[in-house]
Amino acid sequence: MPAATDARTGDALELTRLAVTLEQVSSWVRRTSPPAEWNLVALSTLDCLDRAGPQRVSDLVARESISQPGMTGLVARLETAGLVTRSPDPTDGRATLVALSDAGRDYIRERHRLRADAVVTHLRSLSAGERRALLAAMPALGRLADQVTEPPEEESE
Numbered sequence: 001m002p003a004a005t006d007a008r009t010g011d012a013l014e015l016t017r018l019a020v021t022l023e024q025v026s027s028w029v030r031r032t033s034p035p036a037e038w039n040l041v042a043l044s045t046l047d048c049l050d051r052a053g054p055q056r057v058s059d060l061v062a063r064e065s066i067s068q069p070g071m072t073g074l075v076a077r078l079e080t081a082g083l084v085t086r087s088p089d090p091t092d093g094r095a096t097l098v099a100l101s102d103a104g105r106d107y108i109r110e111r112h113r114l115r116a117d118a119v120v121t122h123l124r125s126l127s128a129g130e131r132r133a134l135l136a137a138m139p140a141l142g143r144l145a146d147q148v149t150e151p152p153e154e155e156s157e
Contacts, residue, residue, distance in 0.1 A: 033115045041066060042074055046083060046108040054099035056089060083107055
């Protein structure tokens with residue numbers, strides 16, 4: 001096997017191991033987090049609105065990888081709960097912008113605080129070197145978390 005192929009195979013294996021570990025960490029954070037009255041898509045939507053500001057429903061659909069009717073229904077439930085508001089998009093009168101309300105901002109920030117408190121307890125069990133390694137990875141992990149996830153393309157036969 002040529003050296004270039006070996007390197008690509010080794011790189012692919014490392015990336016696969018990293019992907020599996022990230023998936024395990026994501027599951028661990030969910031299990032460690034205190035229970036919430038909203039599902040993960042709702043919490044992720046509120047978090048997106050907190051970080052990115054007002055969004056069109058279509059942008060939230062792309063980001064959360066759910067259907068347009070599913071997101072429209074979720075936004076309606078969040079609005080009824082007082083966590084988001086809807087207003088006309090000033091750049092396109094046909095579109096609506098969804099924004100966090102003050103109550104929504106308070107809610108999602110309290111969820112972050114509760115989750116952070118739970119996770120920090122476990123992070124303290126790591127060595128100083130392990131914590132430094134995680135801190136060094138934060139910029140790359142943040143860039144990954146900020147990427148909009150596009151639904152996978154369907155394979156044609």
